[in-house]
Amino acid sequence: MSKNKLVLIDGNSIAYRAFFALPLLNNDKGVYTNAVYGFTTMLLKVIEEEAPTHMVVAFDAGKTTFRHKTFNEYKGGRQKTPPELSEQFPLIRELLDAFKIKRYELEQYEADDIIGTLSKQSNSDEWDVKVITGDKDLLQLVGDNVTVALTRKGITDVDTYDLQHVEERYGLTPEQIIDMKGLMGDSSDNIPGVPGVGEKTAIKLLKEYGTVENVLESIEKISGKKLKEKLEEHKELAEMSKKLATIDQDAPIDVKLDHCDFHQEFSEDVIKLFKELGFNSLLAKYDSEAAEEAEKPAEEIKYDILDEITEEELGSNGAIVIECLEENYHNGDILGFGVVNEKGNYFIPTDIALKSDTLIAWLEDGEIEKYTSDAKQAIVSLAWKGIHLRGVTFDALIASYLLNPSESSHDIPSIASRLGLNAVSSDEAVYGKGAKQKVPDQDMLSEHIVRKASMLQAVVPKLQESIKKNEQDDLFYNLEMPLSLVLGKMEQQGVQVDVKRLEDMGTELEEQLKKIETKIYELVGTEFNINSPKQLGEILFEKLQLPAIKKTKTGYSTSADVLEKLKDKHEVVEEILFFRQLGKLNSTYIEGLLKVVNRETEKIHTRFNQALAQTGRLSSIDPNLQNIPIRLEAGRKIRQAFVPSEKDWVMFASDYSQIELRVLAHIAQDEKLIDAFNNELDIHTKTAMDVFHVSEDEVTSDMRRQAKAVNFGIVYGISDYGLSQSLGITRKEAGQFIQRYFESFPGVKQYMDDIVQQAKQDGYVTTMLNRRRYLPEITSRNFNLRSFAERTAMNTPIQGSAADIIKKAMVSMAERLKAEGLQTRMLLQVHDELIFEAPKEEIEILERIVPDVMEQAIQIDVPLKVDYSYGDTWYDAK
Incomplete structure (x- = not known):
């Protein structure tokens, strides 16, 4: 006769874990769904792996239980349930009803007691019981036919405990878990235990004496004066704590096992709820109709390819996609234009677009509202064609970044997917990746661009609503949006490079490297490949007999941290470290910078990442000008190659002091x-x-x-x-x-x-300007993750607020330069530093207005202090 399989789920515990394991998600109605989604994935995994014949999800009925009569402070000090989680419990209950899974709660009792009572009822050979929880207290229920699955990381990674596993982990029986809690207490439930007795001591005592009662009766036999005193003084606490930790397996529940049968049906109610919640990926996986729908080609989209452009077609507002491959937009390499508005869907080939005075006038009209998927990219790519994009009122990339800072992609296909609107192929699917990247035929290209513009039009209202709900309107509209325009101008402007000076530096470094190389060979008495970790390891640890601090699978470790510890052991180590530093300078910065100089302008046009760092900090790539190593004088000298682009101008640098x-x-x-x-x-x-x-x-x-x-x-x-x-x-x-x-x-x-x-x-935590960073690992049981x-x-509100301040300064600085009618140009932002190029005659004004703007960017309770200097090169402006 086959056994019945009963799965008992600790509803509150799993809901809490699901909530904190996932970033805050909401559906298109703005309802938070992350706890429901996490709970659902756990539920589906359990159904698939356990194939239960019976299921019950138990919930706590309220804050007060019978245990509070014993100890009024039971579970005292617990944080109030976040409202974003509280509002998801009704949805979890609705989900269980849709699955026709029995749920139960009982006044004055906890979910543990319901689970304990049902596990006792099913204590026979006819039943196989699995308990799913995040609470170790339930390990006391483990028995011949009862296993407990403890969630470990998130909600789907679990450790399953049977009698043997409990013994291996604690050296105790499941019944003794109660005694262990009696002695050591439980801070999460505010069970006091015996002060000063931890898990290790509790287990040691129980291995010798068996129970709390036996321990207390045998205090005189226990070694250790302090431990004896603690046990003697806190006898009552130990007995009370054991009582509090004991699950009531005879709770007066009215639910019977035969009421809890479960049939694995993916009913219409479940499908309907998934649709309402926006669980599209789960729909596609478990609903055959949805799966078929996902496999169908996307619905046909009607659009016109314009060879003549009229004002009527462009309309008074609309979504515009100016399509470029990411690495090519600095060349103004535009693949095509997609425009979607109330008039229709349009694709405009690049050659026609750039010759159309009507389109150019529309793009440059600041009164016409435009939505884009990446304002900075659009601004820069058009600027290379002499067109000045104005009137951008919404940037989907920036909005998505503020709402989901941990996500790596904020392009239209990714945003649409996160919002449950899978109607756009990814750029990678259309263009390919890396060396295989290529532009498809005109039909495929035009359809992809128009689909992106259409989806952009669709996602903007949803993003606007979420920004408003998060109270990030000011951050988005008054800081990040204006900043994208400022950064676009900076990227297109670029910074002038003295190519000859860079090349000379490379020659100097090569000569210096040869001298160090010779010195290293003299010090060790032989020639070898200094850049080979294997050969270097043999020299250091076998020939010179230096202590081997760390070994890897392939041999001795010669990493920087290892060499730093060996500096005082032999003179050659310092030389090797210096050789490596100069070698990296030459290959990464000298040769690297020379490769990215625009040969037409003789400038470097770095790309600023505005939607990458979770702290809100800007970074730069192609090349990364924020990483030039200035602690090393040879690295700092690289800044000598960055010069003004105009005659009789100077470089002006200003930076926040200890911001x-x-x-x-x-x-x-x-x-x-x-x-x-x-x-x-x-x-x-x-x-x-x-x-x-x-x-x-x-x-x-x-x-x-x-x-x-x-x-x-x-x-x-x-x-x-x-x-x-x-x-x-x-x-x-x-x-x-x-x-x-x-x-x-x-x-x-x-x-x-x-x-x-x-x-x-x-x-999550927020900065002074309400930038958010979600921290799902903050409640993890994994010590390192937590x-x-x-x-x-601790550091995000500080780093993020500092980032907000310098961003605000950049926006205000651009406005001030324009208001003062100055020729000065803002070129770079490097951490807490702003770099300008300016005519010498404007320096006196800059000395006045730059500190003023930067120090007044945001008012805080201490003065912001700005240092500034100027010179013929970036190096001299130090």
Whole structure:
């Protein structure tokens, strides 16, 4: 006789895990669905893998249970359920009803008790029981016919416990899990346990004495004076904690096992709900009609190919796609134009578009509202053709980035897919990838571009609604949108390069590398390939007998961190490190920059990524001008090759001083930090004074160096290990240093504790201008994932607010330059620095207006400070 398979699901536990495992998602009605989606994927996986004949999902009925009579503070201190999750519980219940899965809750009892009672009812050879939960308490239910699947990462990665696994993991029986909780407590449920007794001690005691009661009766036999005292003093707490942790397996439930039968039907109710929730990928997988629909070719789209363009066809507003391959838009290599408006759908071939005065006038008319899928790309590609795009009121790429900062792609096909509108092929599907990339025939090209424009028109209202719901209107319309226009102008303008100087630098570096190479050979007594890790490892660790710090599968590790630790062991190590640095400078920066100089303009036109970093920071590629290594003098000298593009002009550089520390002072509201900045004290000296308890004249350079490391480290959530590595001190010393820092600046410590708790509650953190970063790993049981998320929660509001400030300064600076009628051009943004080129006669004005604009970009409780300088090259403007 085959067994019945009963699956019991801890509804609250799985819903919580699903909510925090996924970023906030909402359907086209703006309803949050991430917890429902995660719960659904778990449910479908369980149905597929377990093939249950019976199912029950148990929920907690309310905040108060019978356990509160024993201990009023039971589950006290728990964060309030985020409203974004609360509103999804009715949808989860609706989902279960659609699947015809029995759900149950009981006043004064928890889901654990319902599951425990049902598992006891099914304790016979006729039943095979599987419990799905994220709560270790339920391990006490494991038995001959009961296994417990504990969610590990997210909701679909689980550890399944049977009797053997419980024994292997804890060395205890399932019944003793209750005793373990009695001794060690459980912070998540606010079960006190015996103070000072952890899991290790609890398990050791139970292996010897079996139960809490036996432990308490045998206190005199237990070794360790302190442990004896704790057990004696907290006997009642231990007994009460065991009682609180014990699942009631005789709860007065009225649900019977034969009421819980489950038939695996993908009913119309499920399909209807999936459609309402926007679960299109699940529909395609589990609904045959939806799957057939997905396999069908996209619906035919009607459009006109224009060879003559009239104002009537272009309309008074519309969505426009100016199609370029990503790496070619700086050449003005436009593949075609797609325009969709209330009049119709149009494709305009490039050669016709660029000759049409009507279209050009429409593009340049700032009164005509236009939606684009990438405003910056459109601006730059048209600028190369002498056309100045105006009137862009919505950029779908930027909107998608603000709403989903962790996503890697924000093109129209990706946005449409995320919104459940799979009506556009990906660019990769149409053009190919990498070396195989090519432009398709005219029919395929025109249809793809028009489909993108049509989908752009469709997604804009949905994106607008989400931006408004997230209260990001100001961030989007008044900062990011204007910034895309500023960046477009900067990209098209480019920065002049002295090619001859760059080439000379390359020659100088080659000569220097040869000298170092010769010196290395002399020091080791033989020639070898310095760039070969294998040969270098043999020289260092076999010939020279240096201590091998790390080994890899292929031999000795010669990574930079290994060599840094060997610097004092042999003179050659320093030379090898220097050789590597100069080699990288030459290949990556000298040769790399020469490859990307535009031969017509003799300028470098870097591309700014506005929709990449989750903190909101800008980055640059092709080439990355933010990564030129300036700590090394040879690297800093590369900036000598960047010069003004006009005669008698100079390079003008301005940068924020310690902007992130100033933002930290404001956000943390730490009185000492605020006072230090308001009184214009050297913040690193001030930190050294407070941490080392010395007067200003007693602060040594080494003390200031350590204080500087911890100041900047704190911004990035540095650990004792990280600080010990950067300062070359022991981990214990670093830990003490951080502790003294927090004692000196309690506001900072309070901020860090509060922001982590806030992130756990909300699932995200925000900057001063309401930029969001989602942190699904903040509640992970995986220590490394959770720690990273906690550090990210601490530093994102600081880094992100600093990024917002410099972006605001760029937008305001562009407006000010125009208002003052200056010829000065903004060329680059490098971290906290803005680079301009300017006529010498405008320098006096810039010295006045640049600090004014940058320091007033956003008002905070400490002054923003800007340093500036100018010279004949970027290097001289330091």
